[in-house]
Amino acid sequence: MSNAAPGTGLPLPELDVIRIERMHARGHHGVLDHERRDGQDFFVDAEVWVDTRTAASSDAIGDTVHYGELMHALYDVVAGEPVDLLETLAERLAAVVLGFPGPQAARITVHKPQAPVDLRFDDVTVSVLRFRTDDEEMSA
Numbered sequence: 214m215s216n217a218a219p220g221t222g223l224p225l226p227e228l229d230v231i232r233i234e235r236m237h238a239r240g241h242h243g244v245l246d247h248e249r250r251d252g253q254d255f256f257v258d259a260e261v262w263v264d265t266r267t268a269a270s271s272d273a274i275g276d277t278v279h280y281g282e283l284m285h286a287l288y289d290v291v292a293g294e295p296v297d298l299l300e301t302l303a304e305r306l307a308a309v310v311l312g313f314p315g316p317q318a319a320r321i322t323v324h325k326p327q328a329p330v331d332l333r334f335d336d337v338t339v340s341v342l343r344f345r346t347d348d349e350e351m352s353a
Contacts, residue, residue, distance in 0.1 A: 227262075228262040228263060228264055228317055228318070229262070229263060229264060229265040229266075230260055230261065230262055230263075231259075231260075231261040231263060231265075231277075231278055231280055231283075232258070232259070232260050232261075233257065233258065233259040233261075233280060233283070233284055233287070234258050235256045235257075235258060235324070236256065236257045236258075236259075236284055236287060236288065237254060237255070237256055238254075238255055238256075238257065238287075238288045238291035238292050239252050239253070239254060239255070239291075239292060240252060240253070240255045240291045240292055240293075240295070240302075241253075241295040242255065242291075242295050242296050242297070242298075242299070242302055242325075243295075243297065243329070244297045244298075245329055247329075248329065249295055253325070253327040254326065254327060255291050255302075255323060255324060255325060256323075256324035256326070257287055257291060257306060257321065257322070257323055257324070258320075258321070258322040258324070259283070259287060259306070259310060259319060259320070259321055259322075260319065260320040261278055261283070261310055261316045261318075261319050262316060262317050262318040262319070263277065263278050263315045263316050263317060264315075264317075265277055277315065278313050278315050278316060282313075283309075283310065283313060286309050286312075286313075287306055287309060287310075290302070290305050290306055290309055291306075291323075298339075299323045299325060299337070299338075299339035300339050300341070302323050302339075303321045303322070303323045303339050303340065303341040304341060304343075306321045306323065307319045307321045307341050307343040308343075310343075311343060311345050316345065317344065317345050318342065318343065318344045318345065319342070319343055320340060320341070320342045320343075321340065321341050321343075322338050322339070322340040323338060323339050323340075324336050324337070324338050325337045325338070
């Protein structure tokens with residue numbers, strides 16, 4: 214399936230994307246006792262779809278998603294209250310992104326490279342893609 218507008222050869226319109234890659238945080242997530250007790254390293258990727266034209270024109274940080282503030286908010290979730298599943302953690306992180314004014318969609322990938330599996334592997338990840346709902350737009 215092509216990502217081009219039919220008959221034009223031009224790409225389909227898409228919002229701008231702010232990306233955060235492999236943000237590190239220590240967390241205590243997992244179903245095993247030692248994961249909760251000892252903690253482990255997690256890494257987060259976030260793709261945030263937002264229209265940056267106003268910010269580009271005004272050159273004002275208030276007209277975009279402040280990625281520093283967003284990173285701190287994501288970090289606080291990973292370092293905060295433990296959950297059993299990466300799916301739950303990813304969902305919470307996506308909700309944090311969509312809680313900021315501006316983002317229309319967010320893809321969150323949570324990396325757990327120290328997952329307790331007795332095999333050789335580089336990483337385990339869970340990714341979720343979430344979209345702003347009309348209700349979230351009204352409350353933002």
